[in-house]
Amino acid sequence: MQGLEMLQETPSQTAGPYVHIGCIPTFAGVNGVYPQDLGLSPIEDGAKGEIITITGQVIDGTGWALRDAMMESWQADAAGIYPGQPGADPAVTGFCRFAADNESGEYTLRTVKPGITQARSGAPQAPHIAVWIVARGINIGLNTRIYFEDEDNSADPLLKRIEQRPRVQTLIAKRTAPGQYSFNFVLQGENETVFLDI
Amino acid sequence: MRNAPTDLGSLIPRNRAIHPVPYDPDYKTSVPRSPRWPLLSLDSSVTEETGPTFGHNMLGPYDNNLIANFSQGERLAIGERIRVHGRVLDETARPVANTLIEVWQANAGGRYRHVRDSYFAPLDPNFGGCGRTMTDEDGYYEFMTIRPGAYPWPNRANDWRPMHIHFSVFGSGFGHRLITQMYFQGDPLIDLCPIAATVKTRSQLDRLVAPLDMARSKPMDYLAYKFDIVLRGRRQTMFENKMEGM
Numbered sequence: 001m002q003g004l005e006m007l008q009e010t011p012s013q014t015a016g017p018y019v020h021i022g023c024i025p026t027f028a029g030v031n032g033v034y035p036q037d038l039g040l041s042p043i044e045d046g047a048k049g050e051i052i053t054i055t056g057q058v059i060d061g062t063g064w065a066l067r068d069a070m071m072e073s074w075q076a077d078a079a080g081i082y083p084g085q086p087g088a089d090p091a092v093t094g095f096c097r098f099a100a101d102n103e104s105g106e107y108t109l110r111t112v113k114p115g116i117t118q119a120r121s122g123a124p125q126a127p128h129i130a131v132w133i134v135a136r137g138i139n140i141g142l143n144t145r146i147y148f149e150d151e152d153n154s155a156d157p158l159l160k161r162i163e164q165r166p167r168v169q170t171l172i173a174k175r176t177a178p179g180q181y182s183f184n185f186v187l188q189g190e191n192e193t194v195f196l197d198i
Numbered sequence: 199m200r201n202a203p204t205d206l207g208s209l210i211p212r213n214r215a216i217h218p219v220p221y222d223p224d225y226k227t228s229v230p231r232s233p234r235w236p237l238l239s240l241d242s243s244v245t246e247e248t249g250p251t252f253g254h255n256m257l258g259p260y261d262n263n264l265i266a267n268f269s270q271g272e273r274l275a276i277g278e279r280i281r282v283h284g285r286v287l288d289e290t291a292r293p294v295a296n297t298l299i300e301v302w303q304a305n306a307g308g309r310y311r312h313v314r315d316s317y318f319a320p321l322d323p324n325f326g327g328c329g330r331t332m333t334d335e336d337g338y339y340e341f342m343t344i345r346p347g348a349y350p351w352p353n354r355a356n357d358w359r360p361m362h363i364h365f366s367v368f369g370s371g372f373g374h375r376l377i378t379q380m381y382f383q384g385d386p387l388i389d390l391c392p393i394a395a396t397v398k399t400r401s402q403l404d405r406l407v408a409p410l411d412m413a414r415s416k417p418m419d420y421l422a423y424k425f426d427i428v429l430r431g432r433r434q435t436m437f438e439n440k441m442e443g444m
């Protein structure tokens with residue numbers, strides 16, 4: 001039989017407790033190597049749309065908030081156009097790195113609220129931010145999404161695929177004030193976040 | 199307003215069998231941090247198929263030299279000088295060009311420059327522990343560093359990490375993101391490490407072990423190790439973009 005001539009992906013390994021040194025060294029107190037950390041903000045001055053702030057924690061199976069998690073986010077601009085695509089807002093880089101606070105475990109993501117994007121099938125995807133979580137004890141990065149409770153999520157192709165309907169709520173940020181949302185990532189246990197294999 | 203996705207090809211689903219198991223009692227921190235419910239598997243969308251891109255002009259002159267970058271070339275770090283090089287390909291064997299690689303590691307004594315590392319091996323005043331580089335048009339990359347030391351860590355009573363360098367690689371879409379670790383040929387601690395052992399197939403773990411590469415070393419200067427990386431591929435067939443049933 002012939003071979004398929006396909007390679008296999010390199011196995012993942014945990015990012016470990018010191019991921020900040022490699023990805024956000026200034027946050028980790030390693031100063032002077034780079035001018036600034038990569039992905040400090042997903043937007044620049046003048047980004048079109050509603051500026052929002054999402055805060056929350058990454059919670060383990062015992063209910064404890066991780067102090068060492070690092071997250072990355074990727075999103076479209078307010079018109080639903082991803083950076084690099086024709087017509088994208090030049091003030092939106094779409095990519096952010098943010099970490100749990102060393103003391104409180106709280107994270108903050110300040111960005112522009114993304115617009116509706118289009119799935120391959122042509123179906124509209126409700127506004128969402130893709131998030132990737134890495135930390136000590138996470139052997140392969142966890143993918144998930146943040147949706148918004150004040151948007152119409154009813155036709156979103158990903159949310160529709162969640163069989164146990166109460167679990168949909170684990171992907172939806174709660175609006176706590178104008179422009180303010182809260183969203184916890186629950187790694188395990190009750191209200192465990194829906195994690196994705198995409 | 200909606201935007202039609204620029205079609206880069208959907209991502210080939212991840213073969214999770216080659217990856218570490220998320221839950222492994224021998225790696226204790228994985229026990230409360232691993233999801234219990236199955237992942238939701240879906241075809242990729244524009245969200246995962248696009249991703250951040252970075253230019254070579256972002257890199258400073260010392261970014262790819264961990265021996266010198268903490269002092270911006272003023273003083274050199276202590277340790278065994280090594281050059282690490284390799285190639286980034288995707289599963290369809292295409293080179294992954296112009297992609298960002300970030301690395302971090304302990305110093306030669308096994309100590310990280312981090313508030314959470316209290317190991318009594320001393321910090322090296324001339325070693326920060328991070329660096330970055332980009333692949334060229336053919337997917338090749340390289341950087342200079344010192345060989346990191348092994349270090350003890352709180353897990354079972356006497357666990358030690360083998361010498362390793364952490365790698366973060368971007369690829370061309372957010373769904374490509376990968377963090378892994380490079381180990382060194384011949385290190386006896388690899389077989390004792392519960393983190394290495396989260397990769398259950400020995401032949402897959404071996405893919406994380408970089409061989410000594412004397413041909414790329416430089417006499418009287420540095421040794422070399424080769425570490426190739428494979429990222430997820432994209433489906434690219436002539437039928438990919440046709441309507442269902444056509």
Ligand SMILES: [Fe+2]
Binds near residue numbers: 362
């Ligand atoms: Fe490490």
